[in-house]
Amino acid sequence: MPPSIRMNCRIYSTLLFLYPSALRRQFGEEMLEVFSEQMRDACQRGGWTGGMGVWRCVGGEVLSTVVSSHLQIVGISFVSGLTALGLMCSFFWAIFEHR
Numbered sequence: 001m002p003p004s005i006r007m008n009c010r011i012y013s014t015l016l017f018l019y020p021s022a023l024r025r026q027f028g029e030e031m032l033e034v035f036s037e038q039m040r041d042a043c044q045r046g047g048w049t050g051g052m053g054v055w056r057c058v059g060g061e062v063l064s065t066v067v068s069s070h071l072q073i074v075g076i077s078f079v080s081g082l083t084a085l086g087l088m089c090s091f092f093w094a095i096f097e098h099r
Contacts, residue, residue, distance in 0.1 A: 005043060008051065009036050012058065018066045 012035045016028050035058065042050035071080075 002043075004048075004051075005036065005039050008039050008055075015058070015062055018062065020069045023065075023069060 009032065013032055016024055016031065019028075035054070038054050039051055042054045044050075046053065
């Protein structure tokens with residue numbers, strides 16, 4: 001495995017610690033293996049831009065999965081969490097807009 005792909009795998013492996021521990025235990029090794037294969041294939045086809053495409057997908061997946069998983073742990077659905085965030089942002093926007 002080329003050093004650049006190995007480095008990307010280490011970074012991704014570190015990102016996996018953001019996931020809830022039960023999810024990591026059950027799927028962590030498989031997720032790392034799939035990431036490694038996707039990164040290798042993307043870099044062979046498109047060089048570093050192919051690798052960036054994989055990271056773009058990973059970023060969205062990590063954000064949505066990590067946020068929704070942790071919200072579910074505390075008993076809040078993803079939609080409810082996004083709604084609360086939107087209301088809070090609207091509240092602060094309304095306050096600071098009138099200053």
